[in-house]
Amino acid sequence: MSGLPLREKLAILADAAKYDASCASSGAKGRNSLKSKGIGSTEGSGICHSYAPDGRCISLLKILMTNFCIYDCSYCINRSSSNVRRARFSIDEVVKLTLDFYKRNYIEGLFLSSGVIRSPDETMSEMVEIARRLRIDHSFQGYIHLKTIPEASDELIEQAGIYADRLSINVELPTDEGVKQLAPQKKPETIRVSMANLRLKIEEKSEPTLQTKRKQRFAPGGQSTQMIVGADATTDSQILTTSSRLYSGYKLRRVYYSAFSPIPDSSSALPLIRPPLMREHRLYQADWLMRFYGFEKDEIVAAQPNGMLDLEIDPKLAWALANRHAFPVDVNSAPREMLLRIPGIGSKVVKRLLEVRRYRRLRLEDVGRLCVSISKVRPFIIADGWSPGGSTDALNLRERLAPQPKQLSLF
Amino acid sequence: MSRYSVTLAGETDFAGWRDAARRLVLNDVPPHDVVWQTEASTDLFGASGAPLPPAPEGKTLNVSREFIDSAEGVICHSDPARFALLYRLLYRQRSEPNLLKIASDLDVTALRDMAKSVRRDIHKMRAFVRFVRIGEGDEERYVSWFEPDHYIVVRNAPFFIRRFTGMRWTIFTPHASADWDGEKLAIGPGAMRNDVPREDTSNTLWRTYFSSIFNPARLKVKAMQAEMPKKYWKNLPEASLIPELIKGADAAARKMLETMPTLPAPHHAKIQERIWNKPEEQLPEIASNLSELRAQASACQRCPLHRDATQTVFGEGPADARVVFVGEQPGDHEDLAGRPFVGPAGRVFDEVIEEAGIEREKLYVTNAVKHFKFTPRGKRRLHQRPNVGEISACRWWVEQELSMVKPNLVVAMGATAAHSLLGQAIPVTQMRGQVVTRDDGLRVFLTIHPSFILRIQDQDEAKAERARFLTDMCAVAELAAVA
Numbered sequence: 001m002s003g004l005p006l007r008e009k010l011a012i013l014a015d016a017a018k019y020d021a022s023c024a025s026s027g028a029k030g031r032n033s034l035k036s037k038g039i040g041s042t043e044g045s046g047i048c049h050s051y052a053p054d055g056r057c058i059s060l061l062k063i064l065m066t067n068f069c070i071y072d073c074s075y076c077i078n079r080s081s082s083n084v085r086r087a088r089f090s091i092d093e094v095v096k097l098t099l100d101f102y103k104r105n106y107i108e109g110l111f112l113s114s115g116v117i118r119s120p121d122e123t124m125s126e127m128v129e130i131a132r133r134l135r136i137d138h139s140f141q142g143y144i145h146l147k148t149i150p151e152a153s154d155e156l157i158e159q160a161g162i163y164a165d166r167l168s169i170n171v172e173l174p175t176d177e178g179v180k181q182l183a184p185q186k187k188p189e190t191i192r193v194s195m196a197n198l199r200l201k202i203e204e205k206s207e208p209t210l211q212t213k214r215k216q217r218f219a220p221g222g223q224s225t226q227m228i229v230g231a232d233a234t235t236d237s238q239i240l241t242t243s244s245r246l247y248s249g250y251k252l253r254r255v256y257y258s259a260f261s262p263i264p265d266s267s268s269a270l271p272l273i274r275p276p277l278m279r280e281h282r283l284y285q286a287d288w289l290m291r292f293y294g295f296e297k298d299e300i301v302a303a304q305p306n307g308m309l310d311l312e313i314d315p316k317l318a319w320a321l322a323n324r325h326a327f328p329v330d331v332n333s334a335p336r337e338m339l340l341r342i343p344g345i346g347s348k349v350v351k352r353l354l355e356v357r358r359y360r361r362l363r364l365e366d367v368g369r370l371c372v373s374i375s376k377v378r379p380f381i382i383a384d385g386w387s388p389g390g391s392t393d394a395l396n397l398r399e400r401l402a403p404q405p406k407q408l409s410l411f
Numbered sequence: 412m413s414r415y416s417v418t419l420a421g422e423t424d425f426a427g428w429r430d431a432a433r434r435l436v437l438n439d440v441p442p443h444d445v446v447w448q449t450e451a452s453t454d455l456f457g458a459s460g461a462p463l464p465p466a467p468e469g470k471t472l473n474v475s476r477e478f479i480d481s482a483e484g485v486i487c488h489s490d491p492a493r494f495a496l497l498y499r500l501l502y503r504q505r506s507e508p509n510l511l512k513i514a515s516d517l518d519v520t521a522l523r524d525m526a527k528s529v530r531r532d533i534h535k536m537r538a539f540v541r542f543v544r545i546g547e548g549d550e551e552r553y554v555s556w557f558e559p560d561h562y563i564v565v566r567n568a569p570f571f572i573r574r575f576t577g578m579r580w581t582i583f584t585p586h587a588s589a590d591w592d593g594e595k596l597a598i599g600p601g602a603m604r605n606d607v608p609r610e611d612t613s614n615t616l617w618r619t620y621f622s623s624i625f626n627p628a629r630l631k632v633k634a635m636q637a638e639m640p641k642k643y644w645k646n647l648p649e650a651s652l653i654p655e656l657i658k659g660a661d662a663a664a665r666k667m668l669e670t671m672p673t674l675p676a677p678h679h680a681k682i683q684e685r686i687w688n689k690p691e692e693q694l695p696e697i698a699s700n701l702s703e704l705r706a707q708a709s710a711c712q713r714c715p716l717h718r719d720a721t722q723t724v725f726g727e728g729p730a731d732a733r734v735v736f737v738g739e740q741p742g743d744h745e746d747l748a749g750r751p752f753v754g755p756a757g758r759v760f761d762e763v764i765e766e767a768g769i770e771r772e773k774l775y776v777t778n779a780v781k782h783f784k785f786t787p788r789g790k791r792r793l794h795q796r797p798n799v800g801e802i803s804a805c806r807w808w809v810e811q812e813l814s815m816v817k818p819n820l821v822v823a824m825g826a827t828a829a830h831s832l833l834g835q836a837i838p839v840t841q842m843r844g845q846v847v848t849r850d851d852g853l854r855v856f857l858t859i860h861p862s863f864i865l866r867i868q869d870q871d872e873a874k875a876e877r878a879r880f881l882t883d884m885c886a887v888a889e890l891a892a893v894a
Contacts, residue, residue, distance in 0.1 A: 007619050014623035032573035037593075041574040047538050048638065050649055052625035053657050055634025062624060070686050072679070080682045081675035100613050101620075103553060103578060104542045176718070185687055189709075189722060196721045196747035245719050248787035249746075261628045262664065268672040274664070275629050290789075297787075352514035359509050366515030 025108035027221035040141030060111035069115030073183035074267035109143030124152035131163035166221035230260035237307030344376035447494030627663035716782035726777025746783035756862035767884035779831035825860030
């Protein structure tokens, strides 16, 4: 096994990691190498260094330390019953690979995850050691994201937080029933408690200490999680309920939705489907509405039959079409909360509208210059010299605004 | 014919533009009277026009920081019209001081678009510069060839210094180069593609990584190209793989779908045997002590509250406590920590009982309802009062706790606790301070929940309420001592 050439190990262990959707390299505190004379920096927002033809950004070296695993989660390529080829990196190999890639500006840093071998603590301590060597031995200032093993000991999590920018624990599936069914050896209650502990620790460490009056460094990029969408019968409404529980309870920076994807040598317990990419996209849009646009989950799904988001149109437009009594909105007088609800207008545009409004009245062409496409916005607003008349209530409005139906070409 | 012609020293000569613009604007020279060019472009148009007037003495010009910042970025744009646009905006701001706030103005829109384009170019350079290592040991250097859209090398160099401080590197572009020797930055002339080597030992590994991290079942070529336009591909070592990956994606994904699930891997049975098939410890059906009871309660699903809460928050304290305190339900903090009375209300509770001379270590504290009930509201969880059904469901645990601890006094804090202990709704604020003896002989002291004090807005009122709670606690201390 350790006889495998590095290149083959990399192929196996990157392949094993690609089903994790998380890629962000943002949220870390500003940091650079000017003092240490080493390498690495993080400046708040992350950088995507490449894009794969699946449209996903490549920002971090996303690999598994090993894909040997004692768990048998049916959706996972690395489950113990899978016939996938197995490999294992040594600690030094991961450290060197990260530094070599970083020096060529291929990556922002490392996203390290692992199958669990022998015991959670053993696996976690090797991951922590990799992060420690990068930070301490090589004074690496780039981004480090460690996937945390829920059952790992408190001391290991504590150390992980000192070296990593972000920690994450995957909830795996949106409901406890789903976890029990598809990942029978994982315990949803343990995952929750681990996330709760992480939040408490992040908050505790962000308080200045009594002795040094300085904040301790602990996962400055916060925690995130991922759940798989489409592997079981959970509705979008249930998924968003889980998300709002996770955001409010554990202060997650991000919840990632990962469309269930076929894997090589898949389990018979799972549907053989193409990944529901549009559904995944709509969930991200709904998630955004909850976090940045003041929408509550119930509003988003209220008008949706069976608790599923509309795949044809985005959830904001869907809400507007179902709540036409709230429109048209006068862009010259409406409050911010209402401007945020206009389809086709993002939060940046709202900020600009409010600013311009202080000095002059807005005409339709002014709004047009601020947003991407005025045609989607027009039926929902009143501006100087513009009123949509009956078009807000027109029965065919949905047809006019929805993208032309076409064969979804996922393959 | 324009009256004035300004020739700037270079494409990003901000100082030159600033000096000329100052003199022109202080002399009220309207924008259409000025032609802007750089030394490189003068041959085409020839320098003409009157020499610039000096700035009138005593006259000053105030410009917002926002405009300067924006102009410093926009001057890097490759559009020759940028100098004139910036001057026009400067000129107009004298009569329209809030001009930059009018995001819908045509000039402001143009400024914003140019600034955005420069920012994007800077960002893409940070993303797509690829270093090639040359030399070994002391001779080790990293070089890169990049083709930006705008004149951004100087503006972007500090980023690469901050990031690659410990390396010696040079970035070559068609119009300029930036060289860092580990100590200082040197800006040099432009170069040619062939001046810079392409191959690096790490290329192979990087290309392996690129093709392995790609999931052929999720092909989204447009999404990739939106962020990584084709114009960048020729300088990215991984990009030559893209056509093949796209071509093979359909077959690869189909193969995954069509391959029938195989038999479990050989080592699977061994792992199952060694790790998972151990018999689980069975809990006795009837708990005989508090720790067994606690273990049972941790899996409680007697009401729906377990679905959204983190964990069961069970009671805490010595098994032979004389006094048991019962609160309402765990709050946000208790839910996370898994322990009762450790949040803000718990701190008030601790302070007050200490003043009353009650030792916390000798108490058993618990809640009438053991899971946190809340509604998510954005980033927070809003406490919700448990209903009668939830109180009744959880009484199963409370009563067992009481029968094991066998206290001689129970303190019911708040209506929920009183309801749980006495089996009916009790007007706690009216009956506070009183002791009700249950049919089974257990004495229940009624008081408010300490979180009530925290909810009072008016400071004086809150103080008074706290004092009343202290009086109640002193009564509890006496009752406990008597019994």
